[in-house]
Amino acid sequence: MRTLRLALIQLAVTDDKATNISRAIAFVERAKQRGADVVALPECFNSPYGTAHFSNFAENIPAGETSLALSAAAKINEICIIGGSIPERDGGQLFNTCTVWDSQGKFIGKYRKMHLFDVDIEGKISFKESDTLTAGDELLTFQVKGWKVGLGICHDIRFEELARLYRNLGCQLMIYPGAFEVTVTGPLHWSLLQRSRANDAQLYVAGVSSAKVDGSGFETYGHTQLTDPWGKVLNELEFAEDMIVADIDMTVVDEVRTQIPIFGQRRDDLYETAWIKN
Known part of the structure; x- marks a missing residue:
């Protein structure tokens, strides 16, 4: 299939898990009504974003209540769901994890955020995901209607190497659920990084943010965005x-890659980006 209809949901996340899940499912239904093939949710869509919340909202995947709700919604609406991310509990560890469900409600797989958001911008924001979360170490690709899709989460978008690995695997679309903050990193970097990764890897990039909720503690920038392979x-x-x-x-992916064939011009005799995990 040459075209794919995406629905990108900018959800207003509250401190009530049941409300967050039900609002997300309502958006899935609206996306289906508008003919979407794939619907994507934002980072931490069932939980406020913050180290103080991750443990309280964490669930097992794929047996937890959020996973079950996404599976049912995918099956009922016959739509592929990219489940943004939720705090995942696995044994004694917590992860920031995106789930993927096919149009029959089957669990395709999960991606755990690989690069944790540890920053200290003087006078603006200090945040350390690694205080509570463990970093993931696996890529995830999946097929939907002839498209190959790769996943990253939020801070992962800063790492060009990750997008290149997915391009090397044949992806034409990258989805980044995110929650960039509203003071510095959102206004300066959110759009820039999406355009950069689209240009670097010559693929579509969808950055799916939660909405800005005043007084929520960690106020996200919003500005969910879709960028084409030209940037x-x-x-x-x-x-x-x-x-x-x-x-x-x-066709746009093919056009860019044919007209600006950078992946055939790389000096692999001098440098390379390769997946090294066994």
Whole structure:
């Protein structure tokens, strides 16, 4: 299939898990009504974003209540769901994890955030995910209607190497659920990084943020965005809860890669980016 209809959900996340899940499912239903093939949710869509919340909201995957709700919604609506991310509990460890469900509600797999958000910007923001979370160490790709899709989560988008690994695996689309903060990193870097990764790897990039909720402790920047392989921003939201529904075209991927063939011009005799985990 040459075209794929994406729905990107900018959800207003509260401190009530049941409300977050039900609102997410309502958006899934709306996405299906608008003909979407794939719907993507934001980072930590069932939980407030913050180290103080991760343990309290964490669940088993795929047996937890959020996973069960996503599976049922995917099956009922016959739509592929990229489950943003939720705090995952596995034994004694916590992860920031994205789940993927096919249009029959089957669990395809999960991606655990690989690069944890540990920053200290003087006078602005200090945050350390590694205080509570463990970093993932596996890639995840999946197929939907002839498209190969790769996943990263939020801070992962800063690492060009990750996008290149996914491009090496044949991906035409990257999805990054995110929650960039509103003071510094969101305004300066969120759009820039999406355009950069789209240009670097010559694929579509969807950055799916939660909405800005005033007084929530960690206020996210919003601005969910869809970028094409030329680096052109096709759609962008602002701060409020909303949804993008848009078609992407494989022809554009082919066009860019043929006309600017950088992956055939790399000096592999001098440098390389390769997956080294056994």
